[in-house]
Amino acid sequence: MLDRLKKRLKQVKQYPSVIFGITLITILIITAIVAVIVIPYEEAVLLWRGGAVWAESPRNARPTYVDWFTSEDLPRTEIIDGRDHPDKKTMESMNGVKEFEFVLPLDYQYDGFPREFNLFFEAEYEETRPHVSVKIRTPDGREFATDDFSVQRDSIRRLGQLTELRRQVDGRAPRIGIFMDPDYEDPVPLKGEYEIVVSGYLFEEDADINVRAVSYGQVHGFGGTDHRRRDLGVALLWGTPVALMFGVLAAVGANISTFIISAVGVWYRGLVDAAIQRISEVNMIIPNLPLLILVGMFYSRSLWVMLGVIIVKGVFSPAIKTYRAMFLQVRESPFIEAAESYGTSDKRIIFFYMLPKIIPTLIPQFVTVIPTYVFLEASLAVLGLGDPVLPTWGKLLNDALGEGALYMGHFYWVLQPAFLLILTGLGFAMTGFALDRVLNPRLRRQ
């Protein structure tokens, strides 16, 4: 039987659609494996649910590939850490007070303004906070300086919030005022070497300070970022294993059990069959989505609970009727009669005689049904019933919906997960349809 199946599967190669479909599935599977290896589960959850981890990512940045299609060179995120430039740090001690100065170089060659400009301070002190002032020197020698301020152990200074800077650049946002070329009326960024000079005093013997200057880009990562500076790439990447796992497990759990149950019903007939039929008929009129919404609202939104409900609900699915019709025919086959005549047990007849006869029709159906479960999971997430912890494609769509992404022009937020969902559907559907043609010879083309 396996040999025959293998031979049939070899014919699959004749169908270009199946090669395309299998390629897509393979890519998705590889992506899923890579995602799980590169970003382990805990890290993925942290990256998705964290907060501080996103601080150095821009808000609502487009994906990096957008830069490939624009003539301008869109700014990336630049992080200049004081620790990376020990030679640019000077420290002088007098009377227990230490005077320090960082000169952080920023080679700015982009055609756009940074989305934000922030300074991150990490200070070590016992009681007295260090005093700091910041000066930004442009390539053409202009200088913009802030007032003195004191820094806590971990603190962020956002350039946009410093009013004294705003005053110096004619009321513009500092990220634009500082980086624009003064020769032009319209804001055009001035390219060249900028210097961020951070100087100040430490008032304790053991005190130390470090500073990081972050110029936020307009593009970030391969997936862009959302309104909370989250890297959408994490969700795109991690959504793949989640979607595939969900689809395959739901299809396996629901379809194969349905298949076996309908065979059992047909074989034993009578009460067993009647009971299975009535249960599946009752089950058929209970709608899936509202049931899942109820479970999500009142019990748990965990992906596993949802998967469990879908599988339990799917065991007595309407497909039982289709399979039953096929099995009724098989049951009357002479070879079943022959098997009975040499004393084959009921179990053996069901699993070795009835099931194998129908399996060829089941395989394509099984493959085609996988994406419907992937879509179902996404729909649940869009309705706000996604898993609270895991990053998934559906949750991206849900966030995008909530933040009016398309209205705001954040196309990538909606299109990327939608594209991946479509690819999944396409891959499985194309494979399934071609398999159907190979395994069910009546559909085969001449």
Place this chain on the structure above:
Amino acid sequence: MATTNNNLLLQTNDLKTWFEIKKWGFLHVGHVRAVDGINITLDRGESVSLVGESGCGKSSLAKTIMGIHQPTEGELIFEGNNIAAQDEESMRQYKSEIGFVQQDPYGALPPFMSIQRILEEPMIVNGIKDKNKRLKRIHEVMQELKMTPVEDFLKKYPHMLSGGQQQRIVIARSLVLNPKLIMADEPVSMLDASVRVEILELIKKIQSERELAVIYITHDLSTVRYFSERIWVMYGGKIVEQSPVRDLLKEPAHPYTRALLEAISEPDADNIHSFKKVPPGEPPSLLNPPRGCRFHPRCEHKIEGLCDQEIPPDFEVGNERITACWLFKDEEEVGDVAI
């Protein structure tokens, strides 16, 4: 009927297999009396034909004898044991004593199994765990059936074989467990005329070589003559006539048998001008069979007040000839239960 017959393989006493008809799954409507009080005996190595028209209960009788259907009433005695009252394990043992050759060879072979697997299945089911032993048995049987080289066939699937070869595989499957009885349910009716004789010869040869008992079920009287010594004629769930084939063909006793014989077509050009006499009416419904003799509504020798009132007992009308017809009421009546 001999009371002590060491050669006796199978005997039934008033065997009945009724199927219950229900309405809405629980309301009793009635019974289909597919097998309705059958008394037959079969010796070892004997070949008997079971003849009757479609729907007369031939296949139900066969399946009851094979243990697929549970008899509703009566005894089915195989080698001295009453099969109807046996547990599952000895039932399986009993089933392995009977080989089954079916009508449609393609349908009888699971299309998803290789020939080797098909032939191994009965042995796996019956607990022969040693694979080499199974293969050895398969080789023996295949050689006996002249299907050589054996290896060429074993890897194939049923659809790759011709109809005749498929039927040989069906026969091989029925033989791998070394049965004592072969139930051949119209084994050649779906084969080409050219292969029919070949398959019949084969069954005949195996029967004589292995001293197998064969029950040959057919509605084609022309092959009966060729094949078996005795004949059972079945009508409406009952055996109406049991007789050696030769005697029956020469001088049929029961009116139904007569009608059956008259319906045989002989390849004779003169037949074009003659019409065949066919008994009027239709075969009886087994759900609601006629009172008295099942054949009386169609019988031209009907005795009013007797045939339509009382079921005819078996009358002995000659040497080893029994018929259930009131026309022979002067002959000696066969005892109800003769052991």
